[in-house]
Amino acid sequence: MRDISLKDAVTGKVDTISVETAVICGECYGLGTSPDSIVERCPHCRGDGTNGEKNCKTCTGFGTLIENPCPGCVGDGRVVLRRSIAVTIPAGISTGMRIRLSEQGETGPGGGPAGDVYLEINELPDNRFERRGVDLHCTTAISAEIARTGGTIDLDTFDGVKKIRISGGVKSGKTVRVAGLGFPRLRASGEVDGRGDLMITVDVRER
Ligand SMILES: [Zn+2]
Ligand SMILES: [Zn+2]
DSSP states (O other): OEEEOHHHHHHOEEEEEEEEEEEEOTTTTTSOBOTTOOEEEOTTTTTOOEETTEEOTTTTTSSEEESSBOTTTTTSSEEEEEEEEEEEEOTTOOTTOEEEETTOSOOBTTTBOOOOEEEEEEEOOOSSOEEETTEEEEEEEEEHHHHHHOEEEEEEETTEEEEEEEOTTOOTTOEEEETTOSOEEEOTTSOEEEEOOEEEEEEEEOO
């Protein structure tokens, strides 16, 4: 589970995550043996490492039995390591979506291929903006004068400070739509198909 801000969901970012995985032991290069160890072929699977479809229980898939296991990995051939990896969080991602990190997972027993790691996204609430589908909603205070005569206000958005046009005669609770400042529409293919809108509810301050 990865917490991201609403801004990250709008703009995307490169994040660094820490993963704890079993990787090939650097002392024995995955063999699981001490350099001076005698290695015997596993009598149970005759060195094949498999028992039907499954890994052989006696040798756990190595096909060999080890008299002196490697002290670095106690014969497993793997050690647990904490690593940092860079992850691209794409713009338009939302809660419940998963990012697949290919071959960043566990090394299989006996040096088998590494599995994939999935990162599930969780959006954190924002104190100014709220997500509604691909649209962003917020409330902003405007002066009574702007509300009466109309004008332009500066609004700090996830795309930077934007000039927002307010038409004259606006009342509290009225919503101004700004096209294209919402969340990118992220397709399953990974492509972005336009963006949602920013909906600004005005709050007229009499004084
Ligand atoms: Zn075996
Ligand atoms: Zn080892």
